[in-house]
Amino acid sequence: MSLDRRGILKQSGGALALSMFQQIQSSHALEVPKTRIKIGQIGVGHAHASKLEVYRASADYEVVGIVEPDSRLRQRAESQSPYRDLPWMSQEKLLGTPGLQAVLVETRVRDLLTTAEACVAAGKHVHIDKPAGESLPQLKKILDDATRQKLMVQMGYMYRYNPGVLLLKQFLAQKWLGEIFEVHTVMSKVVDPASRRALAEYKGGMMFELGCHVIDLVVGILGKPTQVFGFNQHAGRHEDTLLDNSMAVFSYDNAIASVKTAAMEVDGGDRRHLVVCGTEGTFQIQPLDNPSAKVVLSEARAGYKKGAQEIKFPRYNRYVGDAADMARVIRGEKPSDFTPQHDLAVQETLLKACGLPTGS
16 A cells, blocks of 8 residues: 555556556555544535535545535535535534534635635635636635645646546656647537526636636646637627637747637537647547547657557546545645645636736
8 A cells, every 4th residue: 555646657557557546546445544534515506516425435534514505505405415414504613613624615616715715714624616716816815824824725626636647747757758849628518508607607708617627737737828818709609698619828938738618519528638749759638537548659668669559547536536635635644736836827827818817
């Protein structure tokens, strides 16, 4: 059990390495940890709020309660399996629960930051779902307050622990792709009319809603861009104001990245992808939600042949890796994989891509 993810990937190649890591994760999950982390959730209004079932299934956590002040949302959620048989309570009572260490913030997007700010003020680690609201100064305040208290703030970008992305990071760390000059991403789907009307509340449209996930990846690969150019339009035949067809281009000193997202792409999930091109090779993950990778290398690299090859991965279950990593950070076993500076850079880049202000 002493092997960490990076060690496994360095010692083995491709799918075998990630399969080993998956097996170790699974066997480790069967062990009862010394202490279970008390965690609660505020809100069921976010599209990804049902991730609570991952924490309920984990031996690392004890879910002590859930908060939802909107009676309509609560009534709808009470019979759903992620929330069934949990104690419902006020936010004040949850934050005052003896031994509570962490909170999942899963409110509607407009309430994410205010709720997270209250949790951090109460001395709790937080997982904030995406995107991190529309106020960059408020996010910075939350991150600064958390840093001062040595609390973790984890953002809910769902591809951070994707096995294809983890392997890509190993390739980048070893510089097997050479100098990166291009990153291209697509993140689209078909959004139903009711959801379109709800998303139209946010001026950033689909770039704000979906593009944020892959912007997190791009910034993780290339860092904060020197320039951001956003192109956002209403192209669908719907009587709403949703900016449903968007592209952003990020400029760097020696690279260009693009992010494309739309609300009308039939079976768009199958075409969600991340492509990273370097002077010594190309790494393409598609589809992102059930990843496989096509890798082309200019020369053989530690178990990977020269030329083209396809790498298969175990089935990816969202948020399992996020939950496991958060537990290790809270227990003091490791630092967070994502710094406050990274999260701020992602949010600033996202707001610029959406044409939204980044100041107060």
